[in-house]
Amino acid sequence: MADAVVAEGLVKTYGEVRALDGLDLRVPEGTVLAVLGPNGAGKTTAVKILTTLIRPDSGTASVAGVDVIASPRAVRRTIGVSGQYAAVDEYLTGYENLDMVGRLYHLGAKQARQRARDLLEQFDLADAANRMAKTYSGGMRRRLDLAGALVAHPPVLFLDEPTTGLDPRSRTGMWQVIRDLVADGTSLLLTTQYLEEADRLADNIVVIDHGRLIAEGTADQLKSQVGGERLEITVSDGTQLRRAEELLTPLAVGAVVREDDRRGLLVPVDGGASQLADALRRLDAESIAVDDVGLRRPTLDDVFLTLTGHAAEDKDAPTTGHAAAKQESAP
Amino acid sequence: MSLFTPLADSLVVARRNLIKVKRVPDLLVFTTLSPIMFVLLFAFVFGGAIGGSVTPGGNASAYREFLIAGIFAQTVVFGSTITGAGIAEDVQKGIVDRFRTLPMSPSAVLAGRTLSDVMNNVIVLVVMSVTGLIVGWRIREGFLHAVLGYLLLLVFAYAISWIMAWIGLIVPSPEVVNNASFVVIFPMTFIANTFVPLTSLPGPLRFVAEWNPISTVTQAARELFGNIPAGGGLQTPSWALQNPELYTLLWSAVILAIFIPLANAQYKRSTSR
DSSP, X not given: OOEEEEEEEEEEEETTEEEEEEEEEEEETTOEEEEEOOTTSSHHHHHHHHTTSSOOSEXXXXXXXXXXXXXXXXXXXXXXXXXXXXXXXXXXXXXXXXXXXXXXXXXXXXXXXXXXXXXXXXXXXXXXXXXXXXXXXXXXXXXXXXXXXXXXXXXXEEEESTTTTOOHHHHHHHHHHHHHHHXXXXXXEEEESOHHHHHHHOSEEEEEETTEEEEEEOHHHHHHHTOSOEEEEEESOGGXXXXXXXXXXXXXSSOOEEEGGGTEEXXXXXXXXXXXXXXXXXXXXXXXXXXXXXXXXXXXXXXXHHHXXXXXXXTTOXXXXXXXXXXXXXX | OOTTHHHHHHHHHHHHHHHHHHHOHHHHIIIIIHHHHHHHHIIIIIHHHHHHHHSTTOOHHHHHHHHHHHHHHHHHHHHTHXXXXXXXXXXXXXXXXXXXXXXXXXXXXXXXHHHHHHHHHHHHHHHHHHHHHHTTOOOOSOHHHHHHHHHHHHHXXXXXXXXXXXXXXXXXXXXHHHHHHHHHHHHHHHSSSSSSOGGGSOHHHHHHHHHOHHHHHHHHHHHHHTOOOSSSSOOOOSHHHHSHHHHHHHHHHHHHHHHHHHHHHXXXXXXXX
């Protein structure tokens, strides 16, 4: 299968800062790659290089087989781009925005008008078609921006943090829209700070930090890199948490994480259900009551923390506050 | 891609900018109300005070006639700051990023922007001319000369708007364009024959004013509209002021030759931060 996007050894420096430090990426045709990393990891810089907005200091990149540096205009005919800050013109109506983009893709006036109407319908914006984009909610603007990226049916799509700043409901809606798109065979490179988003949408994930790739694979592969399951326990009485930690430490295959604020313990184990039963017996023997107990596979939060040594530092991530909480209580 | 693609793309961009003029209150005020205010303010507030020095037997109505071309020149030059601020805003908001990822003609965004500002200046000139006619200004050299006068004003403002386009691409935010252009353009439009006769200026300032292209575009418009007051008071000692049309066109050509390539090169590197 051909590759929709290939990047090799991309380097971009801004003064002293190495925004990209030898990054390699590959998106096989018809698949979704999520580029996962915290703010400042170099995600947007990578997208800007691949979408012809900036030139790398060194390295090569091609999109749909066309060299990004040598033939930027040919690349532009095959891509759709939707940015982190919705690049819609807020003083134009939704319809005018899409019509303008269609004309600039040289669809012709009639086609551009028809395509604008179809997209507004598809993205549930038909009722707001003749209102200035200024009056749109955050979610509506993102949808309009994404619609702008799709005007010319591009085979390769770049979405730079498509849900950053959206409320959970709009975010879920956006995910559905993106899933429908890739079901049609569009190749997609998506950047995100949200671990859950990468897990939900991507076939492959690359984790980058400080402009370097630090891990790649499917969500499952990444999770297995971080080790096996975790026993997650919440005790009823917070004063017994330390005692519970002492009791369960012998079962652990790694460091036990105590989360005082939620009266919880995370115990990495390798024995599955039998160790769950063992743990409960040990706690029961000392009459430590348990509110909640479960065995779970590692989340991408755990992956990120293990790989980078710091959490994806974004407070309004849709995943729970685990990563941040763990960092605080870790020794 | 045909030969007409750049033109077609420029028109799409220009149309977008003109739609915005209708909808952004600041731009609409800039285009319609402030020109009216300028004409009325200068004509009636300064008219009486300065009038005497323009014509020997000076009176306010003679001054008003003298004044109009100066206000025209100042206002269309200020209008070019819309170009710079508009482009800086488009860069900041990521609109330029979107344009630059489209397979459109790369020169169309700046060409369309500067074109729409010419249209904007046409509206400004119409509004000011009507206001001028109401307060007593008249065109006295015939229709053809008047048209040439308007064209010269538009050509000069068009050239300035390419400087502003370049500035708009290199500054970090639209506010900087407004502030920077105010600091430069405001004095430039006053160290000139726009509002006062040059004879009233002290030596060095007078030298600057005599070679200032804003003086010459004003002088040219005044001549073409037939608004040069009879009876002296307006010596025109510099070559620039004796050949105001030619001198203004030379400046416009030089500015365009420098700033069109400069702005286009900068555009190809511009992206939001």
